Amino acid sequence: MGGPAPEPTGADTARGPGRVLVAVYGVFALAAGARAVVQLAVQFDEAPVAYLLSALAAVVYVVATVGLARGGRNGRRTAMAACGVELAGVLVVGTLSLVDPAAFPDATVWSGFGQGYGYVPLVLPVLGLLWLRHLSELDAPDGDAHGRPGPG
Template sequence: MSAPDPATPTTRRGPGRVLIAVYAVFALAATSRAVFQIATQFAVAPLAYVLSALAAVIYIVATVALARGGRTSVRVATAACTVELVGVLAVGMLSVLRPDDFPDATVWSDFGAGYGFVPLVLPVLGLLFLRRVRHEDASGDDGLIVG
């Protein structure tokens, strides 16, 4: 097996590839769901559908930032994962404590239970991965593209 290409951002190697793929799947799923719900059923649960759209935007931003892999992109991905985690925790808690406010589920309802709790685990894994990437960048051990 050959050494990693230093021109390839660290985020696109090894576990970064898997993380990007999972984020891309969630970006597609959340976007499709939100567009359909807003277009056909918005009056039923506007808060839930707007939150699903917000989740979709965050997943798209995280996917693109992880795929780009530059220093600024790593910061953007870190911010997206942080907002995502706060969103999952807040919406998850609200959907449990005030279920009447969520007549239809969002991606983050019940802490992502409808998606196997992946929405709860994904930002944690993303933040841990990005922490490692930033640490490697600081030590100069990788080929993280600066830009």
């Protein structure tokens, strides 16, 4: 009777914004992965850093997709870490690609803050982090996402 509540196992992403995030991350994982594989196999000598960064982006998208799809506390932690790495990557690579365009002779997924992908790579991790924060707040028993008691 008084045992711990069962941990959600994917209900987080079964519908609504969570399902959309999983789908978009899945598409980006496939797109970035396919692009990186072709670039690394055929054009590696032209821009190795850019192509390796695209491969890194693909891995981050796969990890985020799996974390979001898995749901639960561990899945959310995994997705939170991936979204954080993604946001940092977009900001760092985006800035470097504008400050020193010669360092990026070919675009990456994160170049120009994701300009080649309609800036989705810049917006997606922010939306992902906001969604994950929302889920954490929903799971917090009578308090906030850090376990502190709520008012009253």
